[in-house]
Amino acid sequence: MERKIGVALVGCGRIAPLHAKALKELPFTELVMTMDVIRERAEEMAKEYGGKGTDDFQEVLANPEVEAVEICTPHYNHARLVLAALNAGKHVLVEKPMAINVEDAKEMISTAQNKGLQLGVIFQNRYNEASRAVKEAIEKGELGQIRGARAFLTWHRSDEYYKLDPWRGTWAQEGGGVLINQAIHTLDLMQWLMGEIKTVSASCRRWGHPHIEVEDTAEAYFRFANGALGCFYANNCYPTDEPIFFEITGDRGKAQILADRATIIIDGESREVKPQAESVSHPAYWGRGHQIQLAHFYQSLLKGEAVEIDGRSGMVAMAMVLSMYASSATGAEIDFQQFIKGSHEVNGL
Ligand SMILES: NC(=O)c1ccc[n+]([C@@H]2O[C@H](COP(=O)([O-])OP(=O)(O)OC[C@H]3O[C@@H](n4cnc5c(N)ncnc54)[C@H](O)[C@@H]3O)[C@@H](O)[C@H]2O)c1
Numbered sequence: 279m280e281r282k283i284g285v286a287l288v289g290c291g292r293i294a295p296l297h298a299k300a301l302k303e304l305p306f307t308e309l310v311m312t313m314d315v316i317r318e319r320a321e322e323m324a325k326e327y328g329g330k331g332t333d334d335f336q337e338v339l340a341n342p343e344v345e346a347v348e349i350c351t352p353h354y355n356h357a358r359l360v361l362a363a364l365n366a367g368k369h370v371l372v373e374k375p376m377a378i379n380v381e382d383a384k385e386m387i388s389t390a391q392n393k394g395l396q397l398g399v400i401f402q403n404r405y406n407e408a409s410r411a412v413k414e415a416i417e418k419g420e421l422g423q424i425r426g427a428r429a430f431l432t433w434h435r436s437d438e439y440y441k442l443d444p445w446r447g448t449w450a451q452e453g454g455g456v457l458i459n460q461a462i463h464t465l466d467l468m469q470w471l472m473g474e475i476k477t478v479s480a481s482c483r484r485w486g487h488p489h490i491e492v493e494d495t496a497e498a499y500f501r502f503a504n505g506a507l508g509c510f511y512a513n514n515c516y517p518t519d520e521p522i523f524f525e526i527t528g529d530r531g532k533a534q535i536l537a538d539r540a541t542i543i544i545d546g547e548s549r550e551v552k553p554q555a556e557s558v559s560h561p562a563y564w565g566r567g568h569q570i571q572l573a574h575f576y577q578s579l580l581k582g583e584a585v586e587i588d589g590r591s592g593m594v595a596m597a598m599v600l601s602m603y604a605s606s607a608t609g610a611e612i613d614f615q616q617f618i619k620g621s622h623e624v625n626g627l
Contacts, residue, residue, distance in 0.1 A: 280305065280306045280580060281306070281580070282305075282306055282307060282308040283306060283307050283308070283345050283346055283576050283579060283580065284308050284310040284341075284343040284344050284345050284346070285301050285307050285308065285309055285310060285344065285345070285346045285347070285348060286309075286310055286311040286312070286313060286329075286338045286341070286344040286346075286347045286348070286368075287301070287309060287311070287312045287313070287323065287329075287347075287348050287350065288313045288314075288335065288338065288347055288348065288349050288350065288351060288359060288363075289313075289314060289349060289350035289351035289352075289373075290312055290313075290314040290316075290319040290320050290322070290323040290350070291314075291319070291350065291351075291443075293350050293373060294312075294323060294350045295323070295326075295327075296568040296569075297348050297350060297568065297572065298312070298323055298326070298327035299327065299569075300568055300569040300572040300573075301327065301348075301572065302327045302328055303569065304569070304572060304573055304576065306576055306577070306580060307572070307576050308328070308329075309324075309327050309328045309329040310329050310330070310341065310343045310344050311324075311329050311330050311331075311332060311337070311338050311341060311344060312324045312327070312329050312330070312331045312332070313331075313332050313333065313334070313335055313337075313338050314331075314333060315333055316333070317331065317332070317333035320332055320333060335359070335362070338363075339362060339363065339366035339368070340366075344368060345368065345369060345579075346368055346369040346370065346371065346576070346579065347359075347363040347368045347369070347370050347371075348370075348371045348372070348373075349363070349370065349371070349372040349373060350373050351373075352443070352445035352451055352452070353375055353377075353378050353445070353451065353452055353453045353458065353459075354378060354445065354450060354451040354452075354453065356372050356373070356375070356376060356377050356378075357376075357377040357378075357379075357382035357383075357385070357386060360372050360376070360377075360386050360397070361385065361386060361389055364386070364389045364390055364393055364395055364397065365389065365393070367393065367395070368395070369395050369396045369397070369398075369579055370390070370395070370396075370397050370398070371397075371398040371399075371400065371572070371575050372397070372398070372399055372400070372592070373399075373400045374399060374400050374401060374462050374463070374466075374592070374595070374596075375453065375458050375459075375462055375592070375595070375596045375599065376397075376399045376589060376592035376593065376596055377596060378452075378453025378454070378458065378596075378600075379453075379600070380593065380596070380597055380600065380617075380618060383589065383592065383593040383596060383597075384593070386589055387588075387589035387590060387593065390589060396575075396578065396579060396584070396585045396588075397585075397588060397589040397592075398571075398575045398585040398586075398587055398588060398589075398592075399587050399588070399589065399591065399592030399595075400568070400571060400587075401463060401466045401467075401470075401571070401587050401591070401592070401595065402463075402567030402568045402570070402571045403463045403464075403466075403467060403567055404466070404467065404470060404567065404571075404586075404587065405567035405570040405571050405574070406538050406553065406567055407538070407540075407551055407552070407553050407554065408535045408538055408539055408540035408551050408552075408553070409467060409470075409471075409535065409540075411533075411540050411542065411551040412471060412526065412533040412535060412540050412542065413470070413471060415531075415533055415542050415544075416471060416526065416528075416533070420530065420531060420542070420544050421526065421527070421528030421529075421530055421531045421532065421533060421544070422528040422529040422530030422531065423504075423528055423529045423530075424472065424502075424504055424506045424526060424527070424528045425505075425506050425507075425527050425528060425529060426506050426507045426508065426509070426526070426527045427468055427471065427472050427506065427507075427508045427509070427524070427525065427526045427527070428508070428509040428510070428523075428524075428525050429464045429465075429467075429468060429508075429509075429510050429511070429512075429522065429523065429524045429525075430511050430512075430522070430523040430524075431456075431460070431461050431464055431511065431512040431513070431522045431523075432512075432513055432516035432520045433456070433460055433512075433513070433514045433516060433519045433520070434514065434515070434516055434517060434518050434519050435456075435460070435487075435494070435514040435515070437487065437489060440487060440489065440490050446459075446490075447487070447489070447490030447491060447492055448490075448491050448492065449491050449492060452492060454492050454493065454599055454600075454603065455484070455487075455490065455492030455493040455494050455514070456493060456494050456495065456496060456512050456513060456514040457482065457493060457496050457512060457599040457602060457603075458492075458596070458599045460512070460514055461496070461510075461512035461599075462595055462596070462598075462599055464510070464512070464522055464524060465510070465595055465598045465599065466591070466594075466595035466598075467524060467535075468500070468508055468510065468524075468598075469591075469594050469595060469598060470591070471526055472500075472502045472504070472506060472508060472526070473502055473503060473504055474502065474503035474504075474615075475500050475501070475502055475503070475594070475598065475614040475615075476500075476501045476502060476503055476613070476614060476615070477500070477501045477611050477612060477613055477614060478498060478499075478500055478598065478601040478602060478605050478611070478612045478614050478617070479498065479499045479605050479610075479611040479612070480496060480497065480498035480499070480601075480602035480603075480605040480606050481496065481497055481498075481605075481606050482495070482496040482602060482603060482606040482627055483495050483496070483606075483627055484627060485513065485515055486513070486515025487514075487515060492627075493603075493606075493627055494513055494514050494515045495512070495513040495515065496510075496511070496512050496513070496602060496606070497509075497510060497511045497512075498510040498602050498605075500598075500614075521536050521537030522535070522536075522537065523535070523536055524536075530544060530545060531543050531544035531545060538552075538553045539551065539552050539553070571587065574586055593618070594618075597614070597617060597618050598614075600617075601614055601617045604617065606627065607627070
């Protein structure tokens with residue numbers, strides 16, 4: 279039998295049960311510790327999924343049975359916790375966004391490299407059957423030369439949602455609004471499927487949530503190195519959570535994703551890709567991929583291979599968001615590679 283990797287889960291809030299459940303069910307992971315600044319949350323999680331609950335992060339770092347740490351805390355403390363875990367010799371899997379500024383992301387990537395540890399970032403939607411099928415169609419050249427992509431996200435986050443926890447809706451702690459929290463998954467899909475980004479031009483505003491600091495509505499135009507154009511729209515002040523629409527067009531065909539289904543149309547012939555298992559015990563808009571991403575991550579650790587969605591990928595998705603803020607605040611089209619190199623971040627609308 280394969281050996282089990284000991285894992286600690288840090289941050290036992292809304293997303294944590296998805297991680298804990300996967301860690302319990304996967305045959306090669308064991309939840310050794312759960313940790314939250316609110317001790318009862320850590321203890322409840324441990325009771326249900328295993329391990330020892332604590333409110334002491336140092337205890338997690340000092341435990342030799344903990345080989346990997348999963349960070350599921352609010353955005354503003356991802357960088358600090360990830361760096362501490364890496365410096366203590368632990369592999370890390372961090373929830374999106376990996377950080378809220380480029381400098382922190384770079385330090386996280388270089389620390390992992392220097393320590394010979396793996397740093398993974400959660401973007402579970404890449405593991406949906408629909409996303410995989412579209413990626414494969416592009417890589418096989420079925421769509422021909424890629425010309426453009428468009429994505430349309432209209433979701434609902436209520437005023438109550440923003441009152442749930444003090445970090446939500448703030449520049450300092452959430453690091454942004456609909457883009458950095460919800461739409462970052464779709465931005466990540468765009469960069470994964472379209473490749474290197476040249477420029478970003480965006481407009482972000484607060485439209486439907488007067489009591490938050492950050493944007494709840496945004497649009498952007500991305501120019502890609504392959505010459506294609508990406509058109510992007512997102513808001514979280516629509517009355518309902520509607521399925522995300524995503525399309526890639528090439529000169530031979532196109533691929534459309536609506537929620538978790540893909541339609542791939544090549545030379546007028548169309549084929550559908552649907553998820554194999556329908557059952558979801560968590561909101562469908564979170565996607566079904568956490569368990570699959572965790573399985574990939576820990577299999578890579580066991581094989582000593584690089585993880586699939588690494589810090590560099592996580593940084594690009596995060597920088598797409600931050601460059602949109604910079605473009606919106608200055609009115610300028612941003613050179614994306616320069617933005618990552620020089621990092622001129624601007625918070626504010
Ligand atoms: N991948 C997805 O689809 C998805 C969905 C929802 C949330 N998320 C991400 O998961 C992360 C957590 O979001 P959430 O909705 O679960 O938030 P949450 O506020 O419900 O939970 C965060 C938990 O972290 C704890 N915490 C805060 N600071 C801590 C610290 N220093 N050490 C240990 N624990 C600490 C809080 O007490 C809380 O229990 C965010 O990065 C969010 O963007 C991802």
